[in-house]
Amino acid sequence: MMSRRPLIAGNWKMNCLKSDGTALAAGIAEKYAAAVNPKCDVLVCPPAIWILPVVDAVKGRIAVGAEDAHAAESGAHTGDISVPMIKDAGASFVIVGHSERRTDHHETDAEVKAKAEAVISHGLTAIICIGETEAERDAGKTIEVCRTQIQGSVPDKATAENVVIAYEPVWAIGTGRTPTTQDVADVHAAVRAEIAAKLGKETADGMRILYGGSVKPSNAAELMALADVDGALVGGASLKVADFWAIIETCL
Ligand code: PEP
Numbered sequence: 001m002m003s004r005r006p007l008i009a010g011n012w013k014m015n016c017l018k019s020d021g022t023a024l025a026a027g028i029a030e031k032y033a034a035a036v037n038p039k040c041d042v043l044v045c046p047p048a049i050w051i052l053p054v055v056d057a058v059k060g061r062i063a064v065g066a067e068d069a070h071a072a073e074s075g076a077h078t079g080d081i082s083v084p085m086i087k088d089a090g091a092s093f094v095i096v097g098h099s100e101r102r103t104d105h106h107e108t109d110a111e112v113k114a115k116a117e118a119v120i121s122h123g124l125t126a127i128i129c130i131g132e133t134e135a136e137r138d139a140g141k142t143i144e145v146c147r148t149q150i151q152g153s154v155p156d157k158a159t160a161e162n163v164v165i166a167y168e169p170v171w172a173i174g175t176g177r178t179p180t181t182q183d184v185a186d187v188h189a190a191v192r193a194e195i196a197a198k199l200g201k202e203t204a205d206g207m208r209i210l211y212g213g214s215v216k217p218s219n220a221a222e223l224m225a226l227a228d229v230d231g232a233l234v235g236g237a238s239l240k241v242a243d244f245w246a247i248i249e250t251c252l
Contacts, residue, residue, distance in 0.1 A: 004208050006040040006224065006251040007164060007231035009127065010238025011067060011095060011212075014047055021050045022057040027241035029058040032248070040231065040251035043093055044238070048081050055090035065093030065127070068101055071114035083122045094119045095233075097129045097153050099170045109152025117155045120162040127164045127233065128153050129212070130191070134171035142169070142183075143190045150194045158199055160206030166233040167191055172213025174235055181222055184211055188228035217246035224250045 016024065025044050032042050045065040046054045055064050070080035086094060096119065097112035112128065119126035130149035132142045146167065154163065167187055172178050179187070188209050196204035211223050212233030223229055231251065237243040 004160075004206060004230045007043060007208055007210060008040055008244075008248045008251060009043040009065070009093070009095075009164075009166075009210065009231065009233045010045060010244055011098070011233055011235050012044070012046045012239060013067065013100070013235060015239055016046060016050065018050055018053055021046050022053050024239065024241060024244075025054045025062075025064075026057040028244055028248075029061040031241070031245050033061045035252055038252050040248065042248055045093065045095055048086075051086065051089045051091050063093055064091045065095060065125075066091050067095050067098065069094045069096065069115055069119060071111065071118045073118075083118045083124060087122050087124055091124070093125045093127055093164075095127045095129065095166075097149075099129060099131060099168060099173060102129075103170075109149055112153040113155055116153065116163065117157070120155060120157060123162075125162055125164060126155075126158075127166050127210070129166045129168050129233070131166075131168040131170050131173075131213070137169065137171065142187060146187060146191055147194045150191065150198060154195070154198060156199075158203070158207075160203050160208075164208045164210060165191060165195065166210040166212050168212035168233060174214070176214050178214050178219060178223075181226060184223060184229065185226045188226065192228050215247060217243055220247040221250040 042062040066086045069083045096115040101107045116126040132145040136145045192204050208230035210231045210233045211229050215232045215234045216237045
């Protein structure tokens, strides 16, 4: 099996003023720079308005990403931000299809796919989020929902280099609740099998699949030890240097 370098990614959502955000990013970047031979990649995704100062603050030591992007290059889309703008600001990743975007902004799989296509066409990496709601889980549809989202949201041009999948059960995001490790292992294995069906086994074996949903220092080691879990997408616990660093340390 191809070895996959874990990625620990922080999604700040709509949090942090400039001084808090730059201090947080610089704090993580300094610790990462001091780590000897780190065995994982680290990414912070601040609100778009803070991408530029955060890129300055991390001094190239860790990666910076955006939380969303419009699929178009430019044009009449008031309030939106394009992938070329994100790239120009120095970011290298874009989260697309986060459940909060799918819910709050009614984003469909087709829109998420178009966004991911824009991200990869500009040489950035798309983190494509998938995951079931609580009702879908209760109805036994978790794997079916993830498979449909993969088929609908992942571009045909996706490779192990330009796409990362984040499996985030919607009911686990920001709630403190997590699936059992067996459930996470089962869904990640099913996600990898579906990627293999869509893009081939080699691509699937190399593609990173992150787990997201109430990852914290106390549960990270157990989750990160699972065979098909290649890192984490972290919301709340990415907002404090000590907590985010403790999660990073489980893969370091
Ligand atoms: C997220 O927003 O992607 C997330 C996983 O949030 P939290 O870690 O707070 O559950």
